[in-house]
Amino acid sequence: MVRGIKEINIPINRAEGDLEVNVEVEEGVVREAWSVGTLYRGFEAMMQGRGALDGLVMTPRVCGICSITHLNAAAEALDRIAGVTPPDNACRLRNLALMAETVQSDVRQSVLMFMADFANSGAYGEHSLAAEARARFQPLEGRLAVEVIRESKRLVQVIAIIGGQWPHTSFMVPGGVTAIPDVAKLLQSRIIVEGFRSWYESAILGCSIERWQEIQSLADLDAWLAESERHREATVGFFLRFCREAGLDRLGRGPNRYLSYGNLPLPEETAVQGSDGRLLPAGYAVATTVLPFDPQQISEDVSHSWYEQGGGPRHPYVGATKPYASGQSGRLYSWVKAPRYGGEVVETGPLAEKVVAGDPLFVSLVENGGPNVMVRQLARLVRPAALLAPMTRWLEETASHAGDSFYRSVSGIPDGSGAGLLQAARGALGHWVTVQDEKIVSYQIITPTAWNGSPRDEKGRRGAWEEALIGTPLPDVNNPVQAGHVIRSFDPCLVCAVHCLTRGGGGSGRRRPR
Amino acid sequence: MRRAIVCIGNRLVAEDRAALEVYDLLRGQALPEGLELVEGGLAGLDLLPLLERGGRVVFVDQVRGFAAEDEVVVVDREEIVAAGSGHYGHEAGLPYLMAVLPAVCEGEMAEEVTLVGLEGRCSAQTIARAAAISLAIAEGGGPCSG
Structure with missing residues (x-):
């Protein structure tokens, strides 16, 4: 009997110019998936032989969405090599810039990229919330699609104030920061953050952040949803109702292993509470069992990537990025390497942060039907709730300590190796740097999307979203919105480098990092 | 009248650096x-x-797709918007920006918006020509015949 197997290529618009996902569909269900990064960037090769500080200027150009994150990782790697801990004010300002970038990314991705699919009439014409979804999320027209741009663009002012320059600030340097905003500017930033918080509570949560943080379990979430019309009609409530009716709480399971490098180091003097010296703890979780994070467990496998083969998986300090696209046609299929933790496939991102931090709501959601598309995207949509209050507090603390130091002197970068590991908007980002004679000897970057969108490894195990796609129903292969939901729930970011206006529509085609 | 020239691109990517060479x-x-x-x-x-x-x-x-390799084109606001898909993505560029501007503008909307486009890999002469055209438009002279 001939089975109806169909191979299709899914263009992931609104996510990638240079990401392709190829799937094999049998009887309307995805049976196999391959995630293909189609462009070599080679930042690592670009960095070799350059001055030790050049990563501060060059790596923010890896990505236009999360350039502050790359700057932060580059600066932290050099902090490690120089053996310096930035003073409290520098710590606060670095954190604040990164948080502003993350919060902006979270709301934009959720509304403009993920929930834009809710307005897809072909897929959801029969959904009971279809008309309201279009009214909210229709690109360029939906009221929330417009509102989120208007509100989120103000956060750039915070980055500009803190960075002393915008765009393309390189204000983070080993030892601290170079831009010192005056108190008036810090207070202006606080007003912007508080204004954003007010909108976020009203339009996104439908309740105060404090009320949202009282939700500790799936049962609490359901009770909160039933509690008031305001909760049901705000974005989170609408998102939950739409997802459940569409079955997005049953799609996109993934590896159910999670990695978070942790982030946002706490100043020595601060009222903000965290654990292990950070607002976000580091860890590795198998389901909801959290284990300590060990950076030595990270390796990169190139067995299915277009790089020089041999030698097995390597830690990034000893890894190489040597493109080699000849031969072995079919087995090698991506310019993205396959990062693994302890040899295992993991996912990273806001859900991983929540699970690793032991957030009771998300632990409950993962233990009751998760992980899935809905839970993964919910973690992103509500992440700002955990960041906005610390942002305000750190702005106040910086203003009240404005006379204190923002920089500890670093006379030069000594020979050595260091890693900047942090949680970017999309997950675990690492820069591994080795310096000799003030020159970069090696520079390896593993982006969050490399973790989530990796190809297979030497044991043939699929990457995180390749795995999450298996079993996804595709009732209409010409409108594969369900596969798009799965991939977008990981918030892929392979692009952000090349862009140009293309005649004939279809948007622009920025190309991916790396 | 306020005038600004805004050069877009990534100087670390060969296919996307021409506008930044104009900037330089x-x-x-x-x-x-x-x-x-x-x-x-x-x-x-x-x-x-x-x-x-x-x-x-x-x-x-x-x-x-606007011209032959190594050429400069001048694109007006309507044509910029028409080149977009209306969707936002990490790659969202000028078309999205121009399309969404009327809905989100909180200040005084730019009265005149023009794109000086560089097609493909560009020679030094083309970069210089694009710079001259940009200046001419910014100063109100309109696109020169260059």
Whole structure:
């Protein structure tokens, strides 16, 4: 009997110019998936032989969405090599810039990229919330699609104030920061953050952040949803109702292993509470069992990537990025390497942060039907709730300590190796740097999307979203919105480098990092 | 009238650096008084504030499919918007920016917006020509015949 197997290529618009996902569909269900990064960037090769500080200027150009994150990782790697801990004010300002970038990314991705699919009439014409979804999320027209741009663009002012320059600030340097905003500017930033918080509570949560943080379990979430019309009609409530009716709480399971490098180091003097010296703890979780994070467990496998083969998986300090696209046609299929933790496939991102931090709501959601598309995207949509209050507090603390130091002197970068590991908007980002004679000897970057969108490894195990796609129903292969939901729930970011206006529509085609 | 030239691209990517070469060239020149020159880089949607201060804004960016390799084209606001899909993505560029501007503008919307596009890999002469055209448009001379 001939089975109806169909191979299709899914263009992931609104996510990638240079990401392709190829799937094999049998009887309307995805049976196999391959995630293909189609462009070599080679930042690592670009960095070799350059001055030790050049990563501060060059790596923010890896990505236009999360350039502050790359700057932060580059600066932290050099902090490690120089053996310096930035003073409290520098710590606060670095954190604040990164948080502003993350919060902006979270709301934009959720509304403009993920929930834009809710307005897809072909897929959801029969959904009971279809008309309201279009009214909210229709690109360029939906009221929330417009509102989120208007509100989120103000956060750039915070980055500009803190960075002393915008765009393309390189204000983070080993030892601290170079831009010192005056108190008036810090207070202006606080007003912007508080204004954003007010909108976020009203339009996104439908309740105060404090009320949202009282939700500790799936049962609490359901009770909160039933509690008031305001909760049901705000974005989170609408998102939950739409997802459940569409079955997005049953799609996109993934590896159910999670990695978070942790982030946002706490100043020595601060009222903000965290654990292990950070607002976000580091860890590795198998389901909801959290284990300590060990950076030595990270390796990169190139067995299915277009790089020089041999030698097995390597830690990034000893890894190489040597493109080699000849031969072995079919087995090698991506310019993205396959990062693994302890040899295992993991996912990273806001859900991983929540699970690793032991957030009771998300632990409950993962233990009751998760992980899935809905839970993964919910973690992103509500992440700002955990960041906005610390942002305000750190702005106040910086203003009240404005006379204190923002920089500890670093006379030069000594020979050595260091890693900047942090949680970017999309997950675990690492820069591994080795310096000799003030020159970069090696520079390896593993982006969050490399973790989530990796190809297979030497044991043939699929990457995180390749795995999450298996079993996804595709009732209409010409409108594969369900596969798009799965991939977008990981918030892929392979692009952000090349862009140009293309005649004939279809948007622009920025190309991916790396 | 406020005038600004905003150069967009990534100087670390060969296919996307032409507009930043224009920026570098202009930065080395004595510019007319009051003319703002901005390296817009990869800022995407975050370039919106530059369009909310009225005046005349000239973007310089790479284009694809508008002309032969190594040529300069001048694209008006309507044509920029028409080149977009209406969807937002990490790659969202000028078309999305221009399309969404009327709905989100909180200041004074730019009165005139023009794109000076560079097609493909560009020679030094083309870069210089694009710089001259950008200056001419920014100063109100309209696109030169160059």
